[in-house]
Amino acid sequence: MAKDSEKKTCGQVMSEWKEFFWNPRTHELLGRTASSWGLILLFYLIFYIFLAGMFVLTMYVMLLTLDDYKPTYQDRLATPGMMIRPKGNALEISYNSEDTESWDLYVQALDNFLAPYNESQQIMNNKDCTPDTYFIQEDAGEIRNNPKRSCQFNRTMLGNCSGINDRYYGYPDGQPCVLIKLNRVIGMLPGKDDQSPYVTCGAKKEDSSLIHELTLFPKGGMFNLMYFPYYGKKAQVNYSQPLVAVKFLNVTYNADINVECKINSLAVASPTSERDKFAGRVSFKLRINKN
Ligand SMILES: *[C@@H]1O[C@H](CO)[C@@H](O)[C@H](O)[C@H]1NC(C)=O
Ligand SMILES: *[C@@H]1O[C@H](CO)[C@@H](O)[C@H](O)[C@H]1NC(C)=O
Ligand SMILES: *[C@@H]1O[C@H](CO)[C@@H](O)[C@H](O)[C@H]1NC(C)=O
Ligand SMILES: *[C@@H]1O[C@H](CO)[C@@H](O)[C@H](O)[C@H]1NC(C)=O
Ligand SMILES: *[C@@H]1O[C@H](CO)[C@@H](O)[C@H](O)[C@H]1NC(C)=O
Numbered sequence: 001m002a003k004d005s006e007k008k009t010c011g012q013v014m015s016e017w018k019e020f021f022w023n024p025r026t027h028e029l030l031g032r033t034a035s036s037w038g039l040i041l042l043f044y045l046i047f048y049i050f051l052a053g054m055f056v057l058t059m060y061v062m063l064l065t066l067d068d069y070k071p072t073y074q075d076r077l078a079t080p081g082m083m084i085r086p087k088g089n090a091l092e093i094s095y096n097s098e099d100t101e102s103w104d105l106y107v108q109a110l111d112n113f114l115a116p117y118n119e120s121q122q123i124m125n126n127k128d129c130t131p132d133t134y135f136i137q138e139d140a141g142e143i144r145n146n147p148k149r150s151c152q153f154n155r156t157m158l159g160n161c162s163g164i165n166d167r168y169y170g171y172p173d174g175q176p177c178v179l180i181k182l183n184r185v186i187g188m189l190p191g192k193d194d195q196s197p198y199v200t201c202g203a204k205k206e207d208s209s210l211i212h213e214l215t216l217f218p219k220g221g222m223f224n225l226m227y228f229p230y231y232g233k234k235a236q237v238n239y240s241q242p243l244v245a246v247k248f249l250n251v252t253y254n255a256d257i258n259v260e261c262k263i264n265s266l267a268v269a270s271p272t273s274e275r276d277k278f279a280g281r282v283s284f285k286l287r288i289n290k291n
Helices: 002-007 010-021 034-065 100-117 119-125 155-161
Strands: 082-085 092-096 177-182 198-203 211-217 243-251 257-264 281-289
Touching (some): 100 177, 155 243, 177 281, 198 243
Parallel strands (some): 092 281
Antiparallel strands (some): 082 177
């Protein structure tokens, strides 16, 4: 038999292929009748419509479970990060107290950052809350309690660092102010035993002889409990982050000073893991030159 097929001429092969492609006797195209092809196409059509339907349905159900107002998943550190203002390059505040240009940018940055904390702005946007207690505004089940109000943080609370009595924040006097803020974490309740968390600042060990005196505003360097919990940008549209200002009153001139500020008495234990190394604290370099 193998020999027979080998003997097939080129023309025979061609006509066999032609017949396979279209067989006029049986009306078969590529070996199938029209109705057979129709059934196959119908099957695939229904199959793909079904798949698309499944996809749309799962997407829809998933989107239903998402909440516009808060993230479903939050990679939440046990202790939030902190940041300073003015930030400068690489968290460095370095200037010459006798050279206006060297500190003017810091003053401008503070002016801009504090503008929304003007009393008039705060009174217009925010509520005069009861201090030392969380400002809880939960939703009643499915009924949204939005938008939520936020508490006033007047810049006057920053005392000598408010830029009101002293418009240069102490920079030309060698007594600069640095603002500290806690990163926003939705739902965080940072108090411990109903006590507000507070900030402490100091020079790092080897530089400890370089800072003689500093002071914090508001009193005790507290982040008052009334600014927590934070419900997110969309729910709490006018939220003003609470601030703590540190004013260096007497530091050694012409020396690099490594300063570290950290938050105390957070509800969660102080950070231990490598990942949390920078949580709950911020370090920066301070250098005040004087000729
Ligand atoms: C905030 O108040 C200061 C003076 O107290 C004023 O110079 C500044 O323009 C005010 N900023 C805003 C945004 O109202
Ligand atoms: C936000 O501030 C605007 C005025 O700037 C005020 O009309 C609005 O009621 C405030 N919203 C909330 C939720 O406090
Ligand atoms: C902000 O200032 C206004 C007006 O002086 C005052 O009524 C309000 O109690 C202050 N808010 C806070 C939180 O101190
Ligand atoms: C603010 O500065 C003034 C003038 O330098 C000073 O008399 C006062 O004691 C300072 N206030 C605080 C709370 O440090
Ligand atoms: C700053 O601190 C040093 C060391 O304690 C002290 O000798 C000096 O008198 C202080 N300067 C001022 C202006 O208080």
